Amino acid sequence: MAVSVGVLALLALVGCGTKQGQGAGSGSGSDDRGSVRTDLPVTDVYWKVDSVTVGGRRTAAPVGTHVMITPEGKAHGNYGCNHFSATARMNGDTITVTPGAWTTKGCRKDIDQFEKAMSRTFSGTLTAAVTDRTLTLTKATGDAIAFTSEPAAPLTGTTWTVTTLISGSVASSLPAGAEKKARLTFGKDGSVQGSSGCNQLRGIATVSGSTIAFGRIVGTKMMCPDPQMEVERPLLAILQGKATYRIDHRTLTLTAANGEGFSATASAPGK
Numbered sequence: 001m002a003v004s005v006g007v008l009a010l011l012a013l014v015g016c017g018t019k020q021g022q023g024a025g026s027g028s029g030s031d032d033r034g035s036v037r038t039d040l041p042v043t044d045v046y047w048k049v050d051s052v053t054v055g056g057r058r059t060a061a062p063v064g065t066h067v068m069i070t071p072e073g074k075a076h077g078n079y080g081c082n083h084f085s086a087t088a089r090m091n092g093d094t095i096t097v098t099p100g101a102w103t104t105k106g107c108r109k110d111i112d113q114f115e116k117a118m119s120r121t122f123s124g125t126l127t128a129a130v131t132d133r134t135l136t137l138t139k140a141t142g143d144a145i146a147f148t149s150e151p152a153a154p155l156t157g158t159t160w161t162v163t164t165l166i167s168g169s170v171a172s173s174l175p176a177g178a179e180k181k182a183r184l185t186f187g188k189d190g191s192v193q194g195s196s197g198c199n200q201l202r203g204i205a206t207v208s209g210s211t212i213a214f215g216r217i218v219g220t221k222m223m224c225p226d227p228q229m230e231v232e233r234p235l236l237a238i239l240q241g242k243a244t245y246r247i248d249h250r251t252l253t254l255t256a257a258n259g260e261g262f263s264a265t266a267s268a269p270g271k
Contacts, residue, residue, distance in 0.1 A: 042069060042128070042130060042135060043069045043070060043071045044068070044069075044070065044071065045068065045069070045149050046066055046068055046149065046150045046151075046152070046249050047066060047067045047068065047069075047077075047135055047147040047148070047149060047150075048061075048065070048066050048147060048148050048149070048150045049061040049065035049066055049067065049080075049118070049145060049146070049147055050146040050147060050148055051145070051146045052114065052117050052118045052121055052143075052144075052145050052146075053142075053143060053144045053145075053146070054117050054120075054121060054143045055143070056142075059114055059117060061080060061114065061118075062080035062081065062111050062114060064078055064080065065077075065078055065079060065080040065114075065118070066078055066150075067122075067147065069088055073087055073088050073089055073090065074086075074087060074088070075087065075088045075097070075100070076100075079102065079114075079115040079118050079119060080107070080111045080114050080115050080118065081105060081107035081108070081111045081112070081115060082102050082103040082104065082105050082107065082115060083102060083103050084100060084101070084102035084103075084119075085100035085101055085102070086098060086099060086100035086122075087100065093127055093128050093129065094125055094126065094127055094128070095125070095126050095128055095137065096124065096125045097122060097123050097124060097125075097126065099123070102119075118145065120143075121137075121139060121143045121144070121145055122137070122145060124139065125139070125140070126138060126139055126145075127139075133148055133149045134146065134147065134148055134149075135147040135148075135149070150249075152247060152249045152250065153247065153249070153250045153252075153266035155186050155207065155245065155247060155252070156186045156187060156188045156207075157185070157186075157187070157188065158185065158186075158266045159183055159184075159185050159194075159266070159267050160183065160184045160185070160186075160194075160252050160264035160265070160266060160267070161180055161182070161183050161264055161265050161266075161267040162174070162182035162183070162184070162197070162231065162235065162262050162263070162264045163179075163262075163263055163264060163265050164262060164263040165231065165234055165235075165261075165262050166253075166255065166259075166260065166261040166262060166263065167234075167259065167260055168259040168260075171263070174227075174231055175226075175227040175230050175231070176227060177225060177227035177228065178197055178227040178228045178230065178231045180267075181195060181197045181198070181228055181231070182194070182195055182196055182197035182231050182232070182235055182264075183195050183264075183267070184264065186205055186207070186212075190204055190205060190206055190207075191203070191204060191205065192204070192205035192214070192217075192239075196219065196231070196232040196235050196236055197224070197228045197229075197231035197232045197235060198222060198223075198224035198228040198229060198231075198232045199219045199220040199221065199222050199224075199232065200219055200220050201217055201218065201219035201220075201236075201239075202217070202218060202219065203215055203216055203217035203218060203239070204216065210244050210245060210246065211242055211243070211244055211245075212242070212243050212244075212245055212254065213241070213242045214239050214240060214241060214242070214243070217236065217239050217240070234260060234262075235262060237256075237260065238254065238256050238260050238261060238262060240256070241256065241257070242256075242257065243255055243256045243257070243261065250265060250266040251263060251264070251265055251266075252264045252265075252266070
């Protein structure tokens with residue numbers, strides 16, 4: 001499946017259709033004695049949702065459920081399956097959330113139930129409390145959402161699993177049979193190693209600012225099924241010369257000078 005890179009962000013929010021959703025944010029924190037105060041920022045933080053409590057019943061969040069809030073009061077994230085956007089008006093330790101759009105992708109029944117509970121809780125006026133790396137948003141009814149802040153993945157020491165190939169303004173999903181096979185790990189010593197989707201590879205990668213200069217890449221010479229080779233060929237071409245990179249939390253995008261590139265997801269914590 002190929003889509004324009006310029007519309008990927010829109011697709012992440014509108015999907016096959018939209019319906020009213022919610023988001024949230026806050027501006028509270030704790031002092032050294034653990035008492036809550038309202039002057040610590042919660043914006044520009046990736047808040048991983050741990051659980052939602054409704055009517056006294058706590059439900060653990062699906063992997064990937066998260067919220068991010070911009071300083072301008074825009075909120076976006078994932079309910080557990082579908083992406084959403086919203087606005088969040090902050091006043092002291094309270095946040096008033098207004099509905100936004102969210103995608104309507106079909107989800108597993110248990111995840112769908114979680115999304116409904118979170119979207120209802122993640123709306124209206126909530127009271128925020130921040131202690132260390134945790135955030136709790138609570139409604140007047142007592143229903144609440146618990147979060148933990150999650151840092152962005154570092155370039156080095158992280159296993160990056162290739163998920164998308166990019167050619168100019170078009171991004172293409174990997175062909176069936178090639179998913180989760182191409183992986184790269186950049187070392188602090190200037191090395192790069194991993195798999196091209198078929199063969200093991202290693203080489204030199206010198207990082208300077210937002211640029212990576214690749215040295216000679218060597219690897220094994222096996223022949224693999226067509227889907228894996230369809231990923232290996234462009235990937236090896238990208239790992240030649242210089243390329244620019246960008247990390248958006250746990251997504252790495254690497255683009256060569258000719259516009260060819262790929263996106264990869266952090267599949268293991270960096271060290």
